Amino acid sequence: MPPYPNGWFAFGFSDELPRGGLLSRPFMGQDVVVYRTQSGQACAVDAYCAHLGAHFGYGGSVEGELLRCPFHGFCYDTHGICVKTGYGTKPPPKAALKVWHLCETNGVLLLYHDCANAAPTWDVPALELDGWTRAIYRKFTLFDHPQETTENSVDIGHFAFVHKYRNTRMLREAVTRGTYLSTAYAAQRAAPGLARLFPNAWLDFQFETQIHGLGYSLVNVTVPSVNVQARLWVLPTPIDEERIQLYLATRIKIAESRQVHPLLAPLPKRALHALINRVMLNSLANDAQQDFVIWQNKKYVQPPALAEGDGPIGKYRQWAKQFYGDVDPEVRSQVEG
Numbered sequence: 001m002p003p004y005p006n007g008w009f010a011f012g013f014s015d016e017l018p019r020g021g022l023l024s025r026p027f028m029g030q031d032v033v034v035y036r037t038q039s040g041q042a043c044a045v046d047a048y049c050a051h052l053g054a055h056f057g058y059g060g061s062v063e064g065e066l067l068r069c070p071f072h073g074f075c076y077d078t079h080g081i082c083v084k085t086g087y088g089t090k091p092p093p094k095a096a097l098k099v100w101h102l103c104e105t106n107g108v109l110l111l112y113h114d115c116a117n118a119a120p121t122w123d124v125p126a127l128e129l130d131g132w133t134r135a136i137y138r139k140f141t142l143f144d145h146p147q148e149t150t151e152n153s154v155d156i157g158h159f160a161f162v163h164k165y166r167n168t169r170m171l172r173e174a175v176t177r178g179t180y181l182s183t184a185y186a187a188q189r190a191a192p193g194l195a196r197l198f199p200n201a202w203l204d205f206q207f208e209t210q211i212h213g214l215g216y217s218l219v220n221v222t223v224p225s226v227n228v229q230a231r232l233w234v235l236p237t238p239i240d241e242e243r244i245q246l247y248l249a250t251r252i253k254i255a256e257s258r259q260v261h262p263l264l265a266p267l268p269k270r271a272l273h274a275l276i277n278r279v280m281l282n283s284l285a286n287d288a289q290q291d292f293v294i295w296q297n298k299k300y301v302q303p304p305a306l307a308e309g310d311g312p313i314g315k316y317r318q319w320a321k322q323f324y325g326d327v328d329p330e331v332r333s334q335v336e337g
C-alpha cells in the first residue's frame with residue numbers, strides 16, 4: 001500500500017496550540033511546523049527555513065502574525081511568504097515556505113495531504129459541541145498504516161475475539177458517499193472501568209461509525225441504560241513510511257446521571273462528567289491496545305479470504321481505493337490485489 005493516502009489527517013489538538021504557540025512534528029515523511037498567530041489563526045508550514053534551512057521547531061517563534069526563524073530572524077506570513085529579513089533588508093523574492101492546507105474541526109488540527117499536491121475537495125464536518133465535555137486524548141506511535149487501523153471499525157468479526165464483546169450485530173448496512181463511510185452496530189461489553197462505575201457488569205452499547213477518509217473516524221457511542229453518549233475519535237496519521245501516530249480522543253454527554261454509582265452521586269456534575277470521560281478514553285485506549293499486537297504484526301492480505309460474519313470489509317476496501325490518487329499502476333495493483 002502507498003504509505004501516504006490522500007485526505008485529512010490529524011496533526012494534534014487545538015488546545016495544544018495556544019496563541020503564539022508552535023508545534024513541530026513529523027507528518028507524512030516530512031517535518032512540519034504548525035503555529036498559531038496572536039490573532040488566533042493556525043498555520044502549517046514545512047519546518048525548514050527557505051533562507052539557509054534552519055528548523056523552526058528548534059528556536060523558531062511567533063511574532064504577532066509572523067513566523068520568525070531562529071537563525072537570521074527572517075519572518076514569514078501565513079501564506080508562507082518571507083516579508084522581512086532579520087537585517088531590515090529586502091526579503092529575497094524566492095524565500096517562500098510550503099503551506100499545508102489546515103482546518104481546525106471539532107478541536108482537531110487537521111492537515112490535508114494529496115500525493116499530487118491538489119487542494120482539498122472535501123472536508124470533515126463540524127459537530128455541535130454544546131453540552132459535550134471538552135476533548136481529552138492520548139497518542140501512540142505504531143508500526144501500521146491508516147487503512148489498516150481504520151478497517152478495524154468495520155471488522156465486526158474481531159470484536160468478540162480481541163475485545164471480548166458479546167452479541168455483536170450490524171444495525172444497518174454500511175453506507176458510502178464519496179469520501180464518507182458509515183456503519184452502525186450494537187454489542188454488549190464489560191469495560192473494566194465502566195463496570196466499576198455502574199451497577200451492571202454487562203452494558204448494551206450502540207456504535208455508529210462515521211469515517212471521513214482514512215485519517216478521521218468518529219464513533220458515536222450510546223449506552224442507553226445509563227444515558228451516556230460518547231464521541232470517540234480514532235485518528236491515524238502516517239509519520240513516516242512505516243509508522244503512524246494514532247491519536248485517540250473522547251468527549252461525552254450525559255442526559256441524566258441518576259444511575260451512576262451512589263458513591264459518585266455527590267460529585268459535582270462537571271467533575272462527574274470529566275471522570276466518566278476519562279473512563280471512556282481509557283476504555284477506548286484499552287480496546288485499541290488489545291489490537292496493537294495484531295496490527296503491528298499482521299500483513300496486508302489483498303484480496304482477503306472473507307467469510308460471512310466479517311462485516312463490510314470488502315465494501316470498505318473498495319471505498320478506500322479512492323485515497324491513493326493517480327499513483328503508479330504497479331503500486332495501485334498492490335492495493336487492489
Ligand code: FES
Pocket residue numbers: 049050051052053054069070071072073074
Ligand atoms: S535560515 Fe532562517 S533566517 Fe536564515
Ligand SMILES: [Fe+2]
Pocket residue numbers: 152158162163287288291
Ligand atoms: Fe479493534
